[in-house]
Structures are given as structure tokens and as C-alpha cells.
Amino acid sequence: EVQLVESGGGLVQPGGSLRLSCAASGFTFSDHYMDWVRQAPGKGLEWVGRIRNKANSYTTKYAASVQGRFSISRDDSKNSLYLQMNSLETDDTAVYHCARVSGNYVLDFWGQGTLVTVSS
């Protein structure tokens, strides 16, 4: 069974940093691209970014709203995905989901998410 479990969320002040983790199990993690998607309270889904697999040089793509502030990484030996968030803003307040990218490029499995609250 595919499982994705996020952790690391919490309350942080504007300008602060936070690192989210996503623990994957039930599939060959190293084969897949992985995404982060966020959802502000009461709002829709917003794609944050993607990291490709080793075969594609672990290259990354980001939404313009987080480019330069957020960084996605992965550790295939630990079946883990990470989101380093710096210079956090109040608009970054959201539930952050990690998601597996299928061979068809849809997000076929999602974690439950971890809440990040940016507030003074």
C-alpha cells in the first residue's frame, strides 16, 4: 500500500524557516518524481514544486510564488522527500501535501498534509 506521511509543520514567524518531510512507503520511491502541493485555509490547491528522479538528475521546478525561497530535495536511501521553506510569509500559511507523480504525470497518491502557520 502506497503511503505518504508528512511532518514538520507548525507555527513560525514571518521571515522564519521551516523544513517539511515526507516519508514514503509501499512503492519504489526512487523511480518517481515527487511534488509538493499546498492548500491555504478554505482555498483551492496550489502546486508548489517538483523534484525529478535520479535518472533525470534530480532537477527541480517551482511555482513563481516560492521560487528562490523554497527548495525541494530528496533522499532516496531514506525514501524521504523534503521541502525547505525560507523567508516565510503569511501567505504561505497552508496545509502542505506531498504527492507521487505517476508515469502519466498526474498526482496519483497524496499524503494527508501538514499544517504550516506563518504568523507573528
Place this chain on the structure above:
Amino acid sequence: DIQMTQSPSSLSASVGDRVTITCRASQGIGNNLGWYQQKPGKAPKSLIYAASSLQSGVSSKFSGSGSGTDFTLTISSLQPEDSATYYCQQYNSYPVTFGGGTKVEI
């Protein structure tokens, strides 16, 4: 960026109704479109990929159609458990973008 516009933003229908949700892309995306269902407090669930292909394990009452800029998601016979918000998503080009969502109430 490609803008994805869903309509309606919400709808109310009865058990057994056939429901159609529309998604329009601001430029052509081929068939690089997915549909997701999200229930309150839950993670999104993938329903459809490549505009019309049913995800494994998903009920055949869900169907998708369209290509280019205009797409639809149809629920053939609405049931109480289908109460949720539905999102379309384009993955034709970066950044990946989602529609604003359609809230379906029974």
C-alpha cells in the same frame, strides 16, 4: 502560466442525478489533464488522467472527456458519498496549475 477555469464553482444536485463539471484551459494542453476529488479534511484523490482515462480502483460512474482547451468531468449517478470538491489540473507545461474547484453538494 496556463489558467484553468472551472464551472460552476458549486452545484447542488439530487441522488441519482447526472452531473457535469467543466474545465477550460487558457491555452491548448492536448489531453494533459487530470481530475481530483477532495473531501473535507482529506487528501485529494486522483480520479482521471489523460483527460479521459479512469484511475485504477475508481468507480466507472466517473468519466472525463475533452482535449485542447475544453474538458468535462461527468458523474453518471450521483450518490451521497460523491459530495466533495472536484479539481482539474493541467500538466502540459510548468507551472502545473489547478482549477479553482467545484463544490458538489447533494
